[in-house]
Amino acid sequence: MSRTLTYREALREGLDEELARDPNVVLMGEEVAQYNGAYKVTEGLWKKWGDKRVVDTPISEAGFIGMGIGASMLGVRPVMELMFWSFHSVAFDQLVNNAAFVRYMSGGLCNCPIVVRGPANGGTNVGATHSHIPEALFASFPGLKVCAPATPADAKGLIKAAIRDNDPVYVMENTLLYGNTGEVPDPADGDHVVPLGLADLKRGGSDVSLIAHGRSVIHALGAAEILQSEHGISAEVLDLRSIRPLDVDAILNTVARTHRVVLVDESKPFGGVSAMVATIIQEHAFDELDAPIRRVCSIDAPAMYSPHIEPEQLPNPRRIVEKVLAMG
Amino acid sequence: MSRTLTYREALREGLDEELARDPNVVLMGEEVAQYNGAYKVTEGLWKKWGDKRVVDTPISEAGFIGMGIGASMLGVRPVMELMFWSFHSVAFDQLVNNAAFVRYMSGGLCNCPIVVRGPANGGTNVGATHSHIPEALFASFPGLKVCAPATPADAKGLIKAAIRDNDPVYVMENTLLYGNTGEVPDPADGDHVVPLGLADLKRGGSDVSLIAHGRSVIHALGAAEILQSEHGISAEVLDLRSIRPLDVDAILNTVARTHRVVLVDESKPFGGVSAMVATIIQEHAFDELDAPIRRVCSIDAPAMYSPHIEPEQLPNPRRIVEKVLAMG
Amino acid sequence: MPARAKTKPAVGFADSPVNQTLTAEQKIGLYAQMVRIRRFEQVSLKHYQAGKIGGFLHLYIGQEAVALGGISLAGPDDHFITAYRQHGHSLAVGMTMAECMAEMFGKRTGCSKGKGGSMHLFAPDKNFWGGHGIVAGQTPLGLGLAYGLKYLGREGCCMCYLGDGAVNQGAFHESLNLASLFDIPVVFVIENNGYSMGTSQVRSSAYTGCLAKRAEGYAMEWDTIDGSDLYEVRAKTHVAMERARKEHRPTLLEVGTYRYYGHSIADANHKKYRTPEEIENYKQHHDPISVFRRKLMEEGVLDDARAEAIAKEAADEAAAAVRFAEEAPVPTVDDIATDVYWETDHGTSASKIGWHFFHDRSVPG
Amino acid sequence: MPARAKTKPAVGFADSPVNQTLTAEQKIGLYAQMVRIRRFEQVSLKHYQAGKIGGFLHLYIGQEAVALGGISLAGPDDHFITAYRQHGHSLAVGMTMAECMAEMFGKRTGCSKGKGGSMHLFAPDKNFWGGHGIVAGQTPLGLGLAYGLKYLGREGCCMCYLGDGAVNQGAFHESLNLASLFDIPVVFVIENNGYSMGTSQVRSSAYTGCLAKRAEGYAMEWDTIDGSDLYEVRAKTHVAMERARKEHRPTLLEVGTYRYYGHSIADANHKKYRTPEEIENYKQHHDPISVFRRKLMEEGVLDDARAEAIAKEAADEAAAAVRFAEEAPVPTVDDIATDVYWETDHGTSASKIGWHFFHDRSVPG
Numbered sequence A, B: 001m002s003r004t005l006t007y008r009e010a011l012r013e014g015l016d017e018e019l020a021r022d023p024n025v026v027l028m029g030e031e032v033a034q035y036n037g038a039y040k041v042t043e044g045l046w047k048k049w050g051d052k053r054v055v056d057t058p059i060s061e062a063g064f065i066g067m068g069i070g071a072s073m074l075g076v077r078p079v080m081e082l083m084f085w086s087f088h089s090v091a092f093d094q095l096v097n098n099a100a101f102v103r104y105m106s107g108g109l110c111n112c113p114i115v116v117r118g119p120a121n122g123g124t125n126v127g128a129t130h131s132h133i134p135e136a137l138f139a140s141f142p143g144l145k146v147c148a149p150a151t152p153a154d155a156k157g158l159i160k161a162a163i164r165d166n167d168p169v170y171v172m173e174n175t176l177l178y179g180n181t182g183e184v185p186d187p188a189d190g191d192h193v194v195p196l197g198l199a200d201l202k203r204g205g206s207d208v209s210l211i212a213h214g215r216s217v218i219h220a221l222g223a224a225e226i227l228q229s230e231h232g233i234s235a236e237v238l239d240l241r242s243i244r245p246l247d248v249d250a251i252l253n254t255v256a257r258t259h260r261v262v263l264v265d266e267s268k269p270f271g272g273v274s275a276m277v278a279t280i281i282q283e284h285a286f287d288e289l290d291a292p293i294r295r296v297c298s299i300d301a302p303a304m305y306s307p308h309i310e311p312e313q314l315p316n317p318r319r320i321v322e323k324v325l326a327m328g
Numbered sequence C, D: 001m002p003a004r005a006k007t008k009p010a011v012g013f014a015d016s017p018v019n020q021t022l023t024a025e026q027k028i029g030l031y032a033q034m035v036r037i038r039r040f041e042q043v044s045l046k047h048y049q050a051g052k053i054g055g056f057l058h059l060y061i062g063q064e065a066v067a068l069g070g071i072s073l074a075g076p077d078d079h080f081i082t083a084y085r086q087h088g089h090s091l092a093v094g095m096t097m098a099e100c101m102a103e104m105f106g107k108r109t110g111c112s113k114g115k116g117g118s119m120h121l122f123a124p125d126k127n128f129w130g131g132h133g134i135v136a137g138q139t140p141l142g143l144g145l146a147y148g149l150k151y152l153g154r155e156g157c158c159m160c161y162l163g164d165g166a167v168n169q170g171a172f173h174e175s176l177n178l179a180s181l182f183d184i185p186v187v188f189v190i191e192n193n194g195y196s197m198g199t200s201q202v203r204s205s206a207y208t209g210c211l212a213k214r215a216e217g218y219a220m221e222w223d224t225i226d227g228s229d230l231y232e233v234r235a236k237t238h239v240a241m242e243r244a245r246k247e248h249r250p251t252l253l254e255v256g257t258y259r260y261y262g263h264s265i266a267d268a269n270h271k272k273y274r275t276p277e278e279i280e281n282y283k284q285h286h287d288p289i290s291v292f293r294r295k296l297m298e299e300g301v302l303d304d305a306r307a308e309a310i311a312k313e314a315a316d317e318a319a320a321a322v323r324f325a326e327e328a329p330v331p332t333v334d335d336i337a338t339d340v341y342w343e344t345d346h347g348t349s350a351s352k353i354g355w356h357f358f359h360d361r362s363v364p365g
């Protein structure tokens, strides 16, 4: 049995279940408690769990993220909300040097079972400073894990896996997905946990592989529809879900099936998850490729405000379709 | 005519010449003035130019880098030293959201002619927090420019180009190169400026292209010697010098000559400049490649302290040679 | 709003030097500016709700005297920078409603060409360095503008505005220390409206007395100001600006004020974390426009007819701004990648070397 | 060192409750610990100069009483964290010289398996959370450890040490506000040795009176301590620790102290930015070991013979530590990629899914 939930509700259910499961889980962040969360992900949880388990913080990301990391070393399991992942910029030292490296520098004596979560996306006309998409940035640091759910079921499953993981996990959500609905397994049927490191084939196909994560998966699925119905092209859509660990097997398998790849990535084109995936594919599936790997990324400029144009700066189904068609 | 200078002296000469050329150039950073610089790059400049032009700051990277950015908007041309580029972690918001984006968010009304420079390298047994290599990280943000000189002549030429550029330029130096010597053109023969965006073929060859930047160029040259003398393999070494702008023509040209590529990059393997270069090559020179592009990066863990092992974590000539030989 | 609570009843500031010299017309001009700001915000609200404006909308209604007070004292080398709640500052420095509205409508003729939006209005030609969205991120920039003024030998200061929630960001603290240590002509102005989003001042800051007192830790002068009294804002801000201009010493000012609306228009909670009485009390007794209007009427400077004319002018300008914004052209896809680099925008020789951009312009997508 | 200058001559602290109850043997134990720390540093210096130790070496010589004073008061639930100048803290919490020296020699049996080095000695089993290299980066962690103690319902505190140069980092300021706002049982201890690298305190910080006074801006208790007097360090630190443990209130302490050597051993300038007289004066009149030795001799607790025996024990332990470190195995290339993830180190099912590492293990290079 499953129910239809929004992505937001699915996340909330995951958080709620983990709060219930483990008394050391504590939610923390700006406006997460009394205000119910800037994007209402944590709605009702302060009321239910109280001051100790759901904590409002001042606007001091370096301070409170660092506080969470310190507490995690002692065995507390903080789940920190960044109101926007964009605000990583003021907590970068803590997010990298402390969360990622303290285990290594201590020769394995410490570990940081912390989760940092929040939305990481463009597309809401909030300008360059508020539209960072740092999956690849953080995945590049060994010691960190990064995931980016695209559907309600994955959102719930991944947040629960993240909280149970004994390493720092950065969960990149998306404000434009919070309201999306989807089937989520019923808790009565058992714990719904989606392991980190497992991609999901969201649509099968034979002519071309669209590989994406986060909201780009939705665009890729939209493009696959159009490709099928209007152009008779059968596109497979692989949702990476987790960026680090990365399901390289699933990537190589889809390439072996279709021999043509378009990567869809909201990131700017210099770098991004897609540059890493392209590098891996060309190295490990060189002979499988019938054409160069193509990428649909954001147009290479800081995020533009204008609601009239921002959707064109980002990947969208039309841009994906055009890219596939241009592969010939 | 040219003289033999160390990389450090070449940088200093470049800074000195720019201080003389433009009264708005001001050097700033921790210990750059009275202490002569933690790595002595600015030695003697405070004595020569005085308190106004060479300024010691407290340990407040966000504050003083932001201060430099603000001043640059008014037409001052600050050249900021980060004692280590690793300390970007505490100034990340200023380095990205302000320096990179203020021009865009103002629709072109502002610009930030600022230079941030300092060493960015591993290999000195200072541990994970002090061994960041953030070329690709910053190059991924449109609005920023990044370069990484490998030789004294390039160090002088690039720092001068960076200071004259009207956009923010981040110059990544290397503590292990500061003492290296090389020929640098005599100032009497004219201004020695190396434009951003121009790669340099440091060695010609026909069998394989080694593409690198920064200290990895030195390793690539060492490997090329061994490949030639011990294995009869002729390796070409392309020094990118500038990461953004990037000399894609030079990259594609060397690939067209050798059809085999090994990228050498001190970065960790998830991402890095090499992942971007690999992505570009496979996209734009797909048919030129006779084998998958290979990379020699750091072994994927935070930087290890142990002086016995750190050199093995990093690229080195032996690892490059082995990688080339394994290509068959 | 402890800052205001601490402040003595605002008597006598009309007689302070910087207010005493104001002509009747100048006073009316100040009044008109506040009315203009409020009207702009009301119209923005309407069009935000109608879906014409994207992103966030942070209204300045209730705080008008704060921005105007300082900015009305600007000399030729005084500069201004603030956070995202910035429409008041933008209009006060002399930006037209039209360019601001067009920006918020995401149009090509907006002040930032549709690239910045409501949080990022800029007018460097008017010494106004924007609108910044990262809380306290503008404070080192403001410090730097002031550093630049001193470096370039200009007698001026930079006024750098921030919210009460911004004082707990590290960059601000670093800026305070640097400002005092280096004798930088900067005035930091905390616009204390009592809340950072849904968090009241006491839930975000530990302090004794008031936030501005933290300046003592940096051997810096500070003061508190009643932000409902334009005269007081001008009188006390003037002292700080002169200290900056003449002595290169920074000041931390804390201005007690209030916002009538939510944090942004997306904030539907704002009547939950604040009582209706609190909001009503401010509107009734501390509204900067009503307070100033009353004073000017008492002074015999303003009468109802003039006030009405001012209101109408503001309404007309706002209506015209909306028409301008509606009719303005939208940016094109090609506009996306301009204004990234000065060098490429100017087609310099440097811009011709190497790839500056990495999206694929030949193949669509 | 204004902190010390402000402090009254250190009389009477021997009689403070926490010192009065010390037995003669305990006092001698404290003395021996300081001697041990100094000896370790002297031997480290020698082997750094001989090229046995890589990276940086920041010696603690001159500051011994600071770390020892606080750490000697530790109860079972008190925790400690500090910056990179940390050998004193490491030994004071009970780490062996051997594991520390082996770490600095980059050996596999070092406390951090050769992965951390001189700046990153850890012993969580002794409630010691390291050595941290980013200036002030440890301050939010210390706050978090204390938060964790309170969350877990343990009656303890976290002592978080930092330098006088670290007070101007934003993260520290954020930590102060959070500590006071949330009633966190943390004690921040500024080890004010007068310099951050080559920059004297007055060139890096704007302040009135002393650095600790900045705590007032956060409604936090503070005190200054003469770091050359172990009794005073213990007496005043005890008050702060009890405040944390019992009332969950934080304190900011500033301890006046001095380092005899340069910032690190790479700092060849240190006799340029400090006068020989200044260094000599500290050694002569404020050396924490000499001062305590004199006191114990006056108290009749220590005599020359015992002192010599203590010196010899320390020397022997250090010599043995060097032998241990010399003979210890070096890490292997395979060790590089362990201790990155808890899950992969433990071979859990989670660790089997997806690639965690991206270097190529099949092809060399």
Ligand SMILES: Cc1ncc(C[n+]2csc(CCOP(=O)(O)OP(=O)(O)O)c2C)c(N)n1
Pocket: A030, A059, A061, A083, A087, A090, C085, C133, C134, C135, C162, C163, C164, C165, C166, C167, C193, C195, C196, C197, C263
């Ligand atoms: C670093 C950072 N953290 C969080 C936010 C989200 N945010 C935007 S405004 C705001 C509240 C700021 O309150 P205050 O400084 O009092 O200014 P006001 O809105 O009252 O004018 C928050 C939390 C942000 N923009 N930047």
Ligand SMILES: Cc1ncc(C[n+]2csc(CCOP(=O)(O)OP(=O)(O)O)c2C)c(N)n1
Pocket: B030, B059, B061, B083, B087, B090, D085, D133, D134, D135, D162, D163, D164, D165, D166, D167, D193, D195, D196, D197, D263
């Ligand atoms: C963020 C950051 N900036 C700069 C440095 C380089 N650095 C290391 S120690 C130091 C001086 C710190 O002085 P202080 O805090 O007084 O400590 P002390 O060395 O005197 O113990 C500096 C500048 C660093 N490690 N981290």
Ligand SMILES: [Mg+2]
Pocket: C163, C164, C165, C191, C192, C193, C194, C195, C196, C197
């Ligand atoms: Mg506020």
Ligand SMILES: [Mg+2]
Pocket: D163, D164, D165, D191, D192, D193, D194, D195, D196, D197
């Ligand atoms: Mg110091």
